[in-house]
Amino acid sequence: MSQKSIWPVVGIALSPLLLALLGVFHPHELTRMNAQSWTTLHLFLLLLFPMLGVNLWWLASGIPGVSAWAIRVMGFFYILYYGALDVLAGIATGLMVQKNMAPDAPQVSALFDTGNTLSQIGVWSFLLGSLVTLFLYWQLVGRRAFLGGLLLIAAALSFLNSHIYFPVGVITMVVMAAGFAFLMHSRTYFRDLTPQNRK
Template identity: 45%
Template structure:
Protein backbone atom coordinates (compact mmCIF):
# COMPACT_ATOMS: atom_id res chain seq x y z
CA UNK A 1 0.00 0.00 0.00
CA UNK A 2 2.81 2.44 0.86
CA UNK A 3 4.20 2.52 -2.64
CA UNK A 4 0.78 3.21 -4.12
CA UNK A 5 -0.21 6.25 -2.08
CA UNK A 6 2.89 8.12 -0.96
CA UNK A 7 3.97 9.77 -4.27
CA UNK A 8 0.58 11.48 -4.62
CA UNK A 9 0.65 12.40 -0.93
CA UNK A 10 4.01 14.12 -1.44
CA UNK A 11 2.72 15.96 -4.50
CA UNK A 12 -0.35 17.38 -2.73
CA UNK A 13 1.75 18.37 0.31
CA UNK A 14 4.52 20.05 -1.67
CA UNK A 15 2.77 23.42 -2.37
CA UNK A 16 2.21 24.03 1.34
CA UNK A 17 5.85 23.25 2.11
CA UNK A 18 7.05 25.53 -0.68
CA UNK A 19 4.86 28.36 0.61
CA UNK A 20 6.15 27.80 4.14
CA UNK A 21 9.67 28.20 2.80
CA UNK A 22 8.77 31.44 1.03
CA UNK A 23 6.99 32.61 4.17
CA UNK A 24 10.21 32.39 6.16
CA UNK A 25 11.58 35.19 3.94
CA UNK A 26 8.35 37.24 3.82
CA UNK A 27 8.82 40.72 5.36
CA UNK A 28 6.50 41.50 8.25
CA UNK A 29 5.53 44.76 6.60
CA UNK A 30 6.21 46.76 3.45
CA UNK A 31 8.48 49.82 3.52
CA UNK A 32 10.91 51.51 1.15
CA UNK A 33 13.85 49.48 2.46
CA UNK A 34 12.38 46.08 1.56
CA UNK A 35 10.09 47.07 -1.33
CA UNK A 36 12.30 45.53 -4.01
CA UNK A 37 12.39 42.14 -2.27
CA UNK A 38 8.65 42.41 -1.49
CA UNK A 39 7.94 42.78 -5.21
CA UNK A 40 10.35 40.01 -6.22
CA UNK A 41 9.01 37.61 -3.61
CA UNK A 42 5.43 38.04 -4.79
CA UNK A 43 6.47 37.54 -8.40
CA UNK A 44 8.03 34.23 -7.31
CA UNK A 45 4.85 33.36 -5.39
CA UNK A 46 2.58 34.04 -8.37
CA UNK A 47 2.86 30.52 -9.88
CA UNK A 48 3.08 28.76 -6.50
CA UNK A 49 0.03 30.06 -4.61
CA UNK A 50 -2.52 28.50 -7.03
CA UNK A 51 -0.95 25.07 -6.49
CA UNK A 52 -2.74 24.84 -3.11
CA UNK A 53 -5.96 24.91 -5.12
CA UNK A 54 -4.61 22.12 -7.33
CA UNK A 55 -3.97 20.03 -4.20
CA UNK A 56 -7.57 20.58 -3.09
CA UNK A 57 -8.76 19.63 -6.58
CA UNK A 58 -6.83 16.34 -6.45
CA UNK A 59 -7.96 15.48 -2.91
CA UNK A 60 -11.59 15.98 -3.96
CA UNK A 61 -11.40 13.05 -6.39
CA UNK A 62 -13.09 10.50 -4.03
CA UNK A 63 -15.99 12.84 -3.17
CA UNK A 64 -19.46 12.33 -4.58
CA UNK A 65 -20.07 14.46 -7.66
CA UNK A 66 -22.01 17.41 -6.14
CA UNK A 67 -19.53 17.76 -3.28
CA UNK A 68 -16.59 17.25 -5.60
CA UNK A 69 -17.61 20.05 -7.94
CA UNK A 70 -18.60 22.41 -5.12
CA UNK A 71 -15.15 21.89 -3.65
CA UNK A 72 -13.44 22.34 -6.99
CA UNK A 73 -15.35 25.55 -7.59
CA UNK A 74 -14.10 26.75 -4.18
CA UNK A 75 -10.55 25.70 -5.12
CA UNK A 76 -10.86 27.73 -8.31
CA UNK A 77 -12.14 30.67 -6.27
CA UNK A 78 -9.12 30.41 -3.98
CA UNK A 79 -6.66 30.31 -6.88
CA UNK A 80 -8.34 33.26 -8.61
CA UNK A 81 -8.86 35.63 -5.71
CA UNK A 82 -5.74 34.79 -3.71
CA UNK A 83 -3.71 35.25 -6.86
CA UNK A 84 -5.34 38.68 -7.08
CA UNK A 85 -4.08 39.48 -3.58
CA UNK A 86 -0.57 38.49 -4.62
CA UNK A 87 -0.71 40.67 -7.73
CA UNK A 88 -2.25 43.76 -6.11
CA UNK A 89 -0.92 43.90 -2.52
CA UNK A 90 2.28 42.09 -3.45
CA UNK A 91 3.62 43.00 -6.88
CA UNK A 92 1.77 46.28 -7.45
CA UNK A 93 2.12 47.67 -3.92
CA UNK A 94 5.79 46.72 -3.76
CA UNK A 95 6.46 48.35 -7.12
CA UNK A 96 4.73 51.58 -6.07
CA UNK A 97 6.54 51.64 -2.73
CA UNK A 98 9.90 51.08 -4.41
CA UNK A 99 9.34 53.69 -7.10
CA UNK A 100 8.03 56.35 -4.72
CA UNK A 101 10.49 55.76 -1.91
CA UNK A 102 7.65 55.06 0.47
CA UNK A 103 5.76 58.33 0.01
CA UNK A 104 2.91 57.32 -2.31
CA UNK A 105 -0.64 57.22 -0.88
CA UNK A 106 -1.50 54.61 -3.49
CA UNK A 107 0.13 51.84 -1.44
CA UNK A 108 -2.58 51.92 1.22
CA UNK A 109 -5.32 51.78 -1.42
CA UNK A 110 -3.66 48.79 -3.08
CA UNK A 111 -3.52 46.99 0.27
CA UNK A 112 -7.24 47.62 0.82
CA UNK A 113 -8.11 46.09 -2.55
CA UNK A 114 -5.66 43.22 -2.12
CA UNK A 115 -6.90 42.39 1.37
CA UNK A 116 -10.47 42.11 0.08
CA UNK A 117 -9.37 39.74 -2.70
CA UNK A 118 -7.30 37.71 -0.25
CA UNK A 119 -10.17 37.41 2.20
CA UNK A 120 -12.44 35.97 -0.50
CA UNK A 121 -9.67 33.62 -1.59
CA UNK A 122 -8.95 32.40 1.93
CA UNK A 123 -12.63 31.75 2.63
CA UNK A 124 -12.82 29.84 -0.64
CA UNK A 125 -9.89 27.72 0.52
CA UNK A 126 -11.67 26.97 3.79
CA UNK A 127 -14.81 25.91 1.93
CA UNK A 128 -12.74 23.69 -0.35
CA UNK A 129 -11.03 22.12 2.67
CA UNK A 130 -14.38 21.35 4.29
CA UNK A 131 -15.50 19.69 1.04
CA UNK A 132 -12.29 17.62 0.96
CA UNK A 133 -12.85 16.30 4.48
CA UNK A 134 -16.54 15.64 3.84
CA UNK A 135 -15.71 13.84 0.61
CA UNK A 136 -13.06 11.57 2.13
CA UNK A 137 -14.68 10.80 5.49
CA UNK A 138 -17.37 8.31 4.31
CA UNK A 139 -14.72 6.06 2.75
CA UNK A 140 -11.83 6.62 5.14
CA UNK A 141 -13.54 6.33 8.53
CA UNK A 142 -11.28 7.08 11.49
CA UNK A 143 -8.26 7.57 9.24
CA UNK A 144 -9.63 10.94 8.10
CA UNK A 145 -9.36 12.44 11.61
CA UNK A 146 -5.66 13.47 11.88
CA UNK A 147 -5.51 15.11 8.48
CA UNK A 148 -8.94 16.68 8.86
CA UNK A 149 -8.06 18.34 12.17
CA UNK A 150 -4.82 19.77 10.78
CA UNK A 151 -6.24 20.94 7.45
CA UNK A 152 -9.37 22.55 8.88
CA UNK A 153 -7.56 24.26 11.76
CA UNK A 154 -4.91 25.56 9.37
CA UNK A 155 -7.55 26.72 6.89
CA UNK A 156 -9.16 28.82 9.63
CA UNK A 157 -5.75 30.24 10.56
CA UNK A 158 -5.15 31.04 6.88
CA UNK A 159 -8.07 33.47 6.92
CA UNK A 160 -5.80 36.12 8.39
CA UNK A 161 -2.30 34.66 8.64
CA UNK A 162 -1.18 34.94 4.99
CA UNK A 163 2.46 33.74 4.88
CA UNK A 164 3.81 36.01 7.59
CA UNK A 165 6.27 34.51 10.07
CA UNK A 166 5.63 32.77 12.37
CA UNK A 167 1.93 31.89 12.18
CA UNK A 168 1.67 31.95 8.42
CA UNK A 169 4.61 29.56 8.09
CA UNK A 170 3.19 27.17 10.69
CA UNK A 171 -0.17 27.39 8.92
CA UNK A 172 1.35 26.33 5.61
CA UNK A 173 3.22 23.44 7.25
CA UNK A 174 -0.02 22.29 8.90
CA UNK A 175 -1.84 22.48 5.56
CA UNK A 176 0.91 20.41 3.93
CA UNK A 177 0.89 17.74 6.65
CA UNK A 178 -2.92 17.69 6.73
CA UNK A 179 -3.08 17.14 2.98
CA UNK A 180 -0.43 14.42 3.20
CA UNK A 181 -2.44 12.58 5.87
CA UNK A 182 -5.70 12.97 3.97
CA UNK A 183 -4.06 11.49 0.89
CA UNK A 184 -2.99 8.56 3.06
CA UNK A 185 -6.56 8.26 4.32
CA UNK A 186 -7.84 7.76 0.77
CA UNK A 187 -5.53 4.77 0.21
CA UNK A 188 -7.04 1.27 0.46
CA UNK A 189 -6.82 -0.27 3.91
CA UNK A 190 -3.84 -2.55 4.46
CA UNK A 191 -4.22 -6.30 4.79
CA UNK A 192 -3.71 -6.04 8.56
CA UNK A 193 -6.45 -3.41 8.88
CA UNK A 194 -8.85 -5.51 6.79
CA UNK A 195 -8.14 -8.62 8.87
CA UNK A 196 -8.74 -6.66 12.07
CA UNK A 197 -12.02 -5.31 10.72
CA UNK A 198 -13.14 -8.81 9.72
CA UNK A 199 -12.19 -10.22 13.11
CA UNK A 200 -14.30 -7.52 14.77
CA UNK A 201 -17.27 -8.57 12.71
CA UNK A 202 -17.23 -5.68 10.28
CA UNK A 203 -18.72 -6.43 6.84
CA UNK A 204 -16.38 -7.54 4.06
Protein backbone atom coordinates in the same frame (compact mmCIF):
# COMPACT_ATOMS: atom_id res chain seq x y z
CA MET B 1 3.34 2.64 2.18
CA SER B 2 4.49 1.60 -1.29
CA GLN B 3 6.84 3.73 -3.35
CA LYS B 4 4.00 4.26 -5.85
CA SER B 5 1.67 5.67 -3.21
CA ILE B 6 4.22 7.86 -1.42
CA TRP B 7 4.79 10.27 -4.33
CA PRO B 8 1.26 11.77 -4.30
CA VAL B 9 1.61 12.28 -0.53
CA VAL B 10 4.93 14.08 -1.01
CA GLY B 11 3.62 16.01 -3.99
CA ILE B 12 0.52 17.37 -2.28
CA ALA B 13 2.56 18.50 0.75
CA LEU B 14 5.24 20.21 -1.33
CA SER B 15 3.57 23.53 -2.15
CA PRO B 16 2.53 24.43 1.45
CA LEU B 17 6.00 23.41 2.66
CA LEU B 18 7.62 25.69 0.08
CA LEU B 19 5.27 28.47 1.15
CA ALA B 20 6.31 27.88 4.77
CA LEU B 21 9.96 28.21 3.74
CA LEU B 22 9.31 31.46 1.87
CA GLY B 23 7.28 32.70 4.83
CA VAL B 24 10.43 32.69 6.95
CA PHE B 25 11.80 35.39 4.65
CA HIS B 26 8.55 37.32 4.07
CA PRO B 27 8.89 40.89 5.46
CA HIS B 28 6.11 41.98 7.80
CA GLU B 29 5.79 45.30 6.00
CA LEU B 30 6.81 46.93 2.74
CA THR B 31 9.58 49.55 2.97
CA ARG B 32 11.79 51.39 0.53
CA MET B 33 14.68 49.14 1.56
CA ASN B 34 12.93 45.85 0.81
CA ALA B 35 10.73 46.91 -2.14
CA GLN B 36 12.71 44.98 -4.73
CA SER B 37 12.92 41.76 -2.70
CA TRP B 38 9.22 42.19 -1.77
CA THR B 39 8.30 42.27 -5.47
CA THR B 40 10.52 39.31 -6.34
CA LEU B 41 9.17 37.23 -3.46
CA HIS B 42 5.58 37.81 -4.56
CA LEU B 43 6.40 36.75 -8.12
CA PHE B 44 7.28 33.32 -6.65
CA LEU B 45 4.24 33.37 -4.36
CA LEU B 46 2.03 34.08 -7.38
CA LEU B 47 3.11 30.68 -8.70
CA LEU B 48 2.86 28.77 -5.42
CA PHE B 49 -0.35 29.98 -3.74
CA PRO B 50 -2.64 28.67 -6.53
CA MET B 51 -1.21 25.20 -5.89
CA LEU B 52 -3.19 25.07 -2.62
CA GLY B 53 -6.37 25.24 -4.69
CA VAL B 54 -4.95 22.66 -7.09
CA ASN B 55 -4.42 20.43 -4.04
CA LEU B 56 -8.15 20.63 -3.31
CA TRP B 57 -8.82 19.61 -6.92
CA TRP B 58 -6.33 16.76 -6.53
CA LEU B 59 -8.15 15.46 -3.47
CA ALA B 60 -11.44 15.59 -5.39
CA SER B 61 -10.05 13.97 -8.54
CA GLY B 62 -11.83 10.89 -9.77
CA ILE B 63 -14.67 11.27 -7.27
CA PRO B 64 -18.24 11.67 -8.59
CA GLY B 65 -21.01 13.68 -7.01
CA VAL B 66 -22.01 17.13 -5.82
CA SER B 67 -19.53 17.30 -2.92
CA ALA B 68 -16.54 16.72 -5.18
CA TRP B 69 -17.74 19.41 -7.57
CA ALA B 70 -18.28 21.82 -4.66
CA ILE B 71 -14.63 21.27 -3.69
CA ARG B 72 -13.53 22.01 -7.25
CA VAL B 73 -15.59 25.22 -7.38
CA MET B 74 -14.27 26.41 -4.00
CA GLY B 75 -10.73 25.66 -5.15
CA PHE B 76 -11.31 27.74 -8.26
CA PHE B 77 -12.64 30.70 -6.26
CA TYR B 78 -9.65 30.45 -3.92
CA ILE B 79 -7.17 30.49 -6.82
CA LEU B 80 -8.90 33.40 -8.52
CA TYR B 81 -9.37 35.71 -5.54
CA TYR B 82 -6.30 34.90 -3.47
CA GLY B 83 -4.13 35.47 -6.51
CA ALA B 84 -5.33 39.07 -6.51
CA LEU B 85 -3.55 39.57 -3.18
CA ASP B 86 -0.14 38.78 -4.66
CA VAL B 87 -0.77 40.81 -7.80
CA LEU B 88 -2.07 43.93 -6.04
CA ALA B 89 -0.63 43.92 -2.51
CA GLY B 90 2.56 42.14 -3.50
CA ILE B 91 3.82 42.88 -6.99
CA ALA B 92 2.05 46.18 -7.73
CA THR B 93 2.82 47.82 -4.38
CA GLY B 94 6.45 46.70 -4.56
CA LEU B 95 6.84 48.19 -8.02
CA MET B 96 5.24 51.47 -6.95
CA VAL B 97 7.59 51.85 -4.00
CA GLN B 98 10.55 51.02 -6.27
CA LYS B 99 9.40 53.99 -8.37
CA ASN B 100 9.91 56.21 -5.31
CA MET B 101 6.34 56.26 -4.07
CA ALA B 102 6.10 56.22 -0.27
CA PRO B 103 5.03 52.85 1.24
CA ASP B 104 2.23 54.64 3.12
CA ALA B 105 1.03 56.66 0.11
CA PRO B 106 -2.76 56.56 -0.44
CA GLN B 107 -2.32 54.79 -3.78
CA VAL B 108 -0.22 52.04 -2.20
CA SER B 109 -2.65 51.71 0.71
CA ALA B 110 -5.54 51.40 -1.76
CA LEU B 111 -3.82 48.48 -3.47
CA PHE B 112 -3.22 46.78 -0.14
CA ASP B 113 -6.85 47.28 0.87
CA THR B 114 -8.21 45.97 -2.42
CA GLY B 115 -5.90 42.95 -2.41
CA ASN B 116 -6.79 42.09 1.18
CA THR B 117 -10.52 42.43 0.49
CA LEU B 118 -10.38 40.10 -2.51
CA SER B 119 -8.17 37.64 -0.65
CA GLN B 120 -10.89 37.22 1.98
CA ILE B 121 -13.13 35.69 -0.69
CA GLY B 122 -10.25 33.36 -1.47
CA VAL B 123 -9.48 32.20 2.07
CA TRP B 124 -13.15 31.69 2.95
CA SER B 125 -13.55 29.64 -0.23
CA PHE B 126 -10.54 27.58 0.81
CA LEU B 127 -12.04 26.99 4.25
CA LEU B 128 -15.38 25.91 2.76
CA GLY B 129 -13.56 23.61 0.35
CA SER B 130 -11.64 22.10 3.26
CA LEU B 131 -14.85 21.49 5.22
CA VAL B 132 -16.50 19.77 2.26
CA THR B 133 -13.33 17.71 1.74
CA LEU B 134 -13.53 16.36 5.29
CA PHE B 135 -17.24 15.60 4.81
CA LEU B 136 -16.56 13.76 1.54
CA TYR B 137 -13.56 11.84 2.81
CA TRP B 138 -15.46 10.86 5.95
CA GLN B 139 -17.94 9.16 3.61
CA LEU B 140 -15.15 7.50 1.67
CA VAL B 141 -12.74 6.31 4.37
CA GLY B 142 -14.51 6.92 7.67
CA ARG B 143 -12.35 7.77 10.67
CA ARG B 144 -9.16 7.59 8.60
CA ALA B 145 -10.11 11.04 7.26
CA PHE B 146 -10.37 12.58 10.73
CA LEU B 147 -6.74 13.58 11.37
CA GLY B 148 -6.00 14.94 7.92
CA GLY B 149 -9.33 16.72 7.68
CA LEU B 150 -9.00 18.39 11.07
CA LEU B 151 -5.44 19.50 10.35
CA LEU B 152 -6.52 20.97 7.01
CA ILE B 153 -9.48 22.80 8.56
CA ALA B 154 -7.34 24.12 11.44
CA ALA B 155 -4.83 25.45 8.92
CA ALA B 156 -7.61 26.95 6.79
CA LEU B 157 -9.01 28.76 9.84
CA SER B 158 -5.57 30.16 10.67
CA PHE B 159 -5.08 31.06 7.00
CA LEU B 160 -8.03 33.47 7.24
CA ASN B 161 -5.69 35.98 8.90
CA SER B 162 -2.14 34.62 8.91
CA HIS B 163 -1.01 34.69 5.25
CA ILE B 164 2.51 33.16 5.52
CA TYR B 165 4.02 35.67 7.93
CA PHE B 166 6.46 34.19 10.44
CA PRO B 167 5.78 32.55 12.84
CA VAL B 168 2.00 31.90 12.68
CA GLY B 169 1.76 31.79 8.89
CA VAL B 170 4.73 29.44 8.63
CA ILE B 171 3.21 27.06 11.18
CA THR B 172 -0.11 27.31 9.33
CA MET B 173 1.51 26.11 6.10
CA VAL B 174 3.27 23.22 7.85
CA VAL B 175 0.00 22.09 9.44
CA MET B 176 -1.73 22.44 6.07
CA ALA B 177 0.96 20.28 4.43
CA ALA B 178 0.36 17.58 7.05
CA GLY B 179 -3.41 17.76 6.53
CA PHE B 180 -3.10 17.42 2.76
CA ALA B 181 -0.62 14.55 3.16
CA PHE B 182 -2.80 12.55 5.58
CA LEU B 183 -5.86 13.00 3.37
CA MET B 184 -3.95 11.95 0.28
CA HIS B 185 -2.68 8.87 2.10
CA SER B 186 -6.24 7.99 3.11
CA ARG B 187 -7.20 7.64 -0.58
CA THR B 188 -5.62 4.19 -0.36
CA TYR B 189 -8.68 3.10 1.65
CA PHE B 190 -11.39 4.58 -0.59
CA ARG B 191 -14.70 2.79 -0.77
CA ASP B 192 -16.51 2.75 -4.10
CA LEU B 193 -19.21 5.44 -4.04
CA THR B 194 -20.35 5.17 -7.63
CA PRO B 195 -24.18 5.20 -7.77
CA GLN B 196 -24.59 1.50 -8.54
CA ASN B 197 -22.55 0.55 -5.46
CA ARG B 198 -24.14 2.91 -2.93
CA LYS B 199 -26.28 1.28 -0.24
